[in-house]
Amino acid sequence: MAKAWCTDMGVEVTSLAIQIWGGMGFIEESGVPQHYRDARITTIYEGTNGIQAMDLVGRKLGLRGGTAVLELFDTMAAIDAELAAGGSELAEIRSALADALATVRTSVEWTMTNGLADPRDALAGATPLLRMFSLAVAGWLMARQALAAVSIGGDEGAAKLSTASFFCTQWLPQVHGLTAQVSAGAGALMDLSAEQLASH
Ligand SMILES: Cc1cc2nc3c(=O)[nH]c(=O)nc-3n(C[C@H](O)[C@H](O)[C@H](O)COP(=O)(O)OP(=O)(O)OC[C@H]3O[C@@H](n4cnc5c(N)ncnc54)[C@H](O)[C@@H]3O)c2cc1C
Structure with missing residues (x-):
């Protein structure tokens, strides 16, 4: 997740930088395209x-019979009580997370269940699963930072709290749109016969 999701985000952020610069963002001399290419x-x-996504599904989800991943979810869910105690400033983050x-x-x-039944169905959804899982972990890390920000206070705390709120309300909800893709199965990806594939 640290490698794949962060680099995917790097591509999105540098692409967004080109967009913000408009036509100039596309022009080599502005220096912006080099960031995108890098x-x-x-x-x-x-x-x-x-x-990396297939490694997550094929190797990491099954670690310790799946308990490693489920323990991570329990750890992440445990922050809810701290966010509840943190007051109204954290309510939006708490609910989104x-x-x-x-x-x-x-x-x-x-x-995990369908990967055991047919690995092709699980692997077909590996990339959206990596994205949604990473968004959730990042949302949890942002929530931890929000807790620290509230206790620090001041301008620095307020800035970090707005960053965490932005992430949890504007980016994190993407996970809900990815569920259908994760469980769509391999059917549409495997529609071509071996003969058709060979002729492509
Ligand atoms: C600038 C640059 C620097 C590099 N530096 C190094 C270096 O220092 N050391 C080094 O060892 N290598 C280096 N590489 C090589 C790099 O590691 C490979 O390009 C990379 O591993 C991908 O392999 P590939 O290019 O053969 O692509 P492929 O393996 O052909 O992959 C092409 C596409 O197919 C997908 N794909 C591949 N297999 C499957 C599969 N089984 N199922 C579904 N999808 C699949 C991939 O995800 C990818 O999207 C460098 C490459 C570049 C461009």
Whole structure:
């Protein structure tokens, strides 16, 4: 997740930088495209992100019979009580994180169950699963930072709290839109026969 999701985000952030600069962002002389190109390779080397996603599904989810991943969900869910005690400033983050964790846990459990039945169905959803799982972990880390920010207070605390709120309300809800993709199965990906594949 640290490798694949962060590099995917690097590509999105540098692409967004081009967009913000408008036409000038596309022009080499502005220097912006070089940032995009430098970020783009990171999703390919050190294990392509597609392979990292299949590693997550094929090797990591099954660690210690699945208990390693389920323990992580329990750890993440345990922050709810701290967020509740943190007051109204944290209410938005708390609710977005609880919803996201429930959704992602359901998809992870679907993959664990169906991966045993037919690995092709689990692997077909590996990339969206990696994305939604990473978003959930990042949301949890943002919530931890929000807790620290509230206790620090001041301008620095307020800035970090807004960053965490932005992430949890604007980015984290993406997980809900990824569930159908995770569980769609391999059917549409495997529609071509061996003969058709050979002729492509
Ligand atoms: C600038 C640069 C620097 C590099 N530096 C190094 C270096 O220092 N040391 C080094 O060892 N290597 C280096 N590499 C090589 C790099 O590790 C490979 O490019 C990378 O591992 C991907 O392999 P590939 O290019 O053969 O792509 P492929 O393996 O052909 O992959 C192409 C696409 O197919 C997907 N894919 C592959 N197999 C499967 C599968 N079974 N199921 C589904 N999808 C699949 C991949 O995810 C990818 O999207 C470098 C590459 C570049 C471009």
